[in-house]
Amino acid sequence: MRCSVAETIDAANALKVIDLTRHEDVYTALKVTLAKSREAAMVFDRLMAELAGHGRSLGESLSRGGEGEGGDQTDKGDSEAEGSLTKKGERSIKASKRTKLSYSPTDVISRKRLRPPKPSEVVEGRRVVRRLRRRLALMEGRRYERSKKGELDIWKSVRSSYATLGEMLKFIKMRRKKTRTKIVLFVDVSGSMDSYSDWLLKTMHTICRYTHNVECFLFSTRLFRVTELLSKHSPDMVVELMWRWADMWGSGTKIGYCLDKFLRRYGEMVDKNTSVIIISDGWDTGEPRLLRRAMSELKERAGRVIWLNPYADKPSYRPLTIGMLTALPYIDVFAGTSVLNDMSSFVKVFGRSLKPLRRGEKIGIPRRQIRHTGW
Amino acid sequence: MGMQALEELTIERIIEEMAKQLYVADREIATALYLAIRLEKPLLIEGEPGCGKTEIAKVLSDMLDTELIRLQCYEGLDVSSTIYEWNYPKQLLYIKMMEGKKNPEEMEEEIFSEKFLLKRPLLKALLHDGPMPAVLLIDEIDRADEEFEGFLLEFLAEFQVTIPEIGTIKARKKPIVIITSNRTREIGEGLRRRCLYLYLTYPPREKELRIVKLKVSGISDRLAREVVEFVQRLRKEPDIFKKPGISETLDWAFALKALGIEELTPEVVKETLSVLLKSSDDIRNVNVEAILAEVKGYGGDGGDSQAGG
Numbered sequence: 001m002r003c004s005v006a007e008t009i010d011a012a013n014a015l016k017v018i019d020l021t022r023h024e025d026v027y028t029a030l031k032v033t034l035a036k037s038r039e040a041a042m043v044f045d046r047l048m049a050e051l052a053g054h055g056r057s058l059g060e061s062l063s064r065g066g067e068g069e070g071g072d073q074t075d076k077g078d079s080e081a082e083g084s085l086t087k088k089g090e091r092s093i094k095a096s097k098r099t100k101l102s103y104s105p106t107d108v109i110s111r112k113r114l115r116p117p118k119p120s121e122v123v124e125g126r127r128v129v130r131r132l133r134r135r136l137a138l139m140e141g142r143r144y145e146r147s148k149k150g151e152l153d154i155w156k157s158v159r160s161s162y163a164t165l166g167e168m169l170k171f172i173k174m175r176r177k178k179t180r181t182k183i184v185l186f187v188d189v190s191g192s193m194d195s196y197s198d199w200l201l202k203t204m205h206t207i208c209r210y211t212h213n214v215e216c217f218l219f220s221t222r223l224f225r226v227t228e229l230l231s232k233h234s235p236d237m238v239v240e241l242m243w244r245w246a247d248m249w250g251s252g253t254k255i256g257y258c259l260d261k262f263l264r265r266y267g268e269m270v271d272k273n274t275s276v277i278i279i280s281d282g283w284d285t286g287e288p289r290l291l292r293r294a295m296s297e298l299k300e301r302a303g304r305v306i307w308l309n310p311y312a313d314k315p316s317y318r319p320l321t322i323g324m325l326t327a328l329p330y331i332d333v334f335a336g337t338s339v340l341n342d343m344s345s346f347v348k349v350f351g352r353s354l355k356p357l358r359r360g361e362k363i364g365i366p367r368r369q370i371r372h373t374g375w
Numbered sequence: 376m377g378m379q380a381l382e383e384l385t386i387e388r389i390i391e392e393m394a395k396q397l398y399v400a401d402r403e404i405a406t407a408l409y410l411a412i413r414l415e416k417p418l419l420i421e422g423e424p425g426c427g428k429t430e431i432a433k434v435l436s437d438m439l440d441t442e443l444i445r446l447q448c449y450e451g452l453d454v455s456s457t458i459y460e461w462n463y464p465k466q467l468l469y470i471k472m473m474e475g476k477k478n479p480e481e482m483e484e485e486i487f488s489e490k491f492l493l494k495r496p497l498l499k500a501l502l503h504d505g506p507m508p509a510v511l512l513i514d515e516i517d518r519a520d521e522e523f524e525g526f527l528l529e530f531l532a533e534f535q536v537t538i539p540e541i542g543t544i545k546a547r548k549k550p551i552v553i554i555t556s557n558r559t560r561e562i563g564e565g566l567r568r569r570c571l572y573l574y575l576t577y578p579p580r581e582k583e584l585r586i587v588k589l590k591v592s593g594i595s596d597r598l599a600r601e602v603v604e605f606v607q608r609l610r611k612e613p614d615i616f617k618k619p620g621i622s623e624t625l626d627w628a629f630a631l632k633a634l635g636i637e638e639l640t641p642e643v644v645k646e647t648l649s650v651l652l653k654s655s656d657d658i659r660n661v662n663v664e665a666i667l668a669e670v671k672g673y674g675g676d677g678g679d680s681q682a683g684g
């Protein structure tokens with residue numbers, strides 16, 4: 001949540017025209033002036049619950065600004081406000097107990113600083129994305145470009161031969177330029193993915209930050225669009241924020257429900273020029289029926305559906321979870337998450353069998369991938 | 376009726392007056408409206424379909440006893456449908472009539488005057504003059520293309536438009552602007568920043584019950600309660616694609632009442648379910664008996680005390 005100066009002024013003006021002793025009006029006044037999307041509104045609610053959990057009324061926190069410490073309350077207040085908190089949530093709240101309080105949402109978020117990414121990580125991330133995009137190019141476009149492997153362009157060759165007095169020394173080949181693909185990325189942040197998530201979120205951040213045409217979503221029991229967030233904030237802040245959201249949703253994963261939600265709300269984002277990448281272990285606690293329906297619709301609409309499962313890196317992996325088994329028929333490429341990590345296996349998976357499609361060609365499941373993952 | 380002056384406005388008063396117009400506004404909605412009016416900022420309302428976004432603007436204009444100017448958005452919206460268009464047939468007619476009687480310069484000046492202008496919503500909103508500002512409803516902005524959004528942003532900053540033949544027209548009285556979106560497309564940052572923001576979702580049980588009782592006059596207590604309880608539970612079903620909004624609840628309640636039905640039975644629900652659910656898939660996926668059993672089980676005294684208001 002980033003608030004512009006103008007919005008902050010709006011908030012101040014709003015506070016001038018309402019009754020400051022009414023907690024709920026102060027709350028709404030700040031909310032309607034500062035939180036400008038559904039996602040932002042949810043973050044706002046969450047932050048306010050946290051402030052309240054620190055044992056101060058909102059009015060107090062506002063008037064006393066950043067001074068003093070809010071550590072007099074216990075964890076009880078927090079967990080009561082939130083229902084269930086995972087370990088991580090508790091940890092971050094404890095860590096923040098003795099920090100300053102102010103009403104600025106960004107301050108609350110940035111209390112706990114994480115390690116900034118190393119420059120080498122950023123470079124690596126960019127390289128991954130560039131490769132990814134090249135490998136995922138789905139359709140050949142209408143424009144041509146020069147290429148060693150293309151078809152011979154007689155006219156261009158003849159024209160270039162003028163320079164050598166009509167002797168045709170160079171053959172110029174052209175091929176269709178590939179269109180840039182869109183990527184829609186879904187990352188599972190539920191409890192079972194815990195150990196992978198930090199790394200994944202960083203990768204996501206890099207992907208969004210340095211490239212266009214990427215849409216990012218987080219999901220567990222709910223779906224959250226984070227594209228904008230990722231492109232605007234530093235990775236540590238994003239990771240922190242995402243953890244808060246993940247905490248907020250409780251445990252379990254409803255992949256089907258989330259994909260369904262995506263299709264209904266953001267369905268226009270996918271077309272035949274889109275690669276959908278789902279990063280999840282496939283532990284679905286929702287209805288298989290819903291998952292099947294969502295996957296089949298996704299497959300129908302998208303150019304390619306790729307599922308990366310962190311466990312699939314192990315040679316002994318077998319897809320046995322109901323979620324994974326339900327989704328498999330609709331997946332074009334199934335592989336482990338390590339393909340995002342290390343270049344050689346990445347190229348192995350995406351390099352060979354992902355030939356760009358010609359227009360209108362149908363995509364089947366590349367058998368080779370399936371063997372690669374060992375089952 | 377209505378309000379005499381905007382200065383009288385308070386949050387409580389808005390809740391009260393909207394209730395008189397048959398709109399159940401909770402305090403959050405009323406506060407958002409109050410701030411939009413007091414701070415003279417547009418209010419962007421997003422939310423689930425059929426949950427009362429458009430209605431807010433209508434009710435607001437009734438309550439202030441002022442003009443409602445509505446711009447329904449669609450793809451390819453342009454100047455001639457949003458701001459103005461010259462009334463060419465009328466101009467032609469006039470030219471024919473005046474031929475020989477007036478000199479061309481005089482004529483030109485006349486036919487490019489306000490008299491021959493077809494005013495579209497945005498221009499109307501600028502020209503509105505009354506004791507109260509007009510309510511300008513820009514409905515379903517997500518259907519318009521981004522280009523229009525950019526134009527709108529400018530319009531909202533300046534509240535003026537320029538017509539080459541006439542000059543610049545500035546708002547006589549800034550309208551109260553309500554913008555709605557169903558989120559089929561994400562609205563740009565710029566517009567969001569300029570507006571106040573409200574997200575409307577499905578109402579909680581008590582609120583929906585109040586809406587049904589208010590709007591469907593003469594509905595029996597029991598039927599109203601069962602209808603609302605059924606819809607509330609239906610919305611929680613994971614298999615439902617298009618969840619029913621308040622408007623569907625109301626349609627259903629009306630239909631049931633018109634049929635003279637006193638209480639829900641599986642047969643009644645099955646026969647009328649198409650009012651509530653628009654897709655045949657959804658209708659097929661509902662386990663009417665199971666939901667109804669829960670509804671009947673719940674329908675005890677717990678809810679009664681809260682539902683009074």
Ligand SMILES: Nc1ncnc2c1ncn2[C@@H]1O[C@H](COP(=O)(O)OP(=O)(O)OP(=O)(O)O)[C@@H](O)[C@H]1O
Pocket residue numbers: 397398399400423424425426427428429430431555557586590621622625
């Ligand atoms: N709070 C409320 N009190 C009374 N009636 C309501 C309320 N909310 C919604 N309604 C009724 O629900 C119906 C649908 O409302 P409205 O058309 O404003 O929905 P909407 O959100 O604009 O829907 P759409 O997305 O389809 O345009 C209207 O008939 C309205 O009277």
Ligand SMILES: [Mg+2]
Pocket residue numbers: 428429430514555
């Ligand atoms: Mg509407």
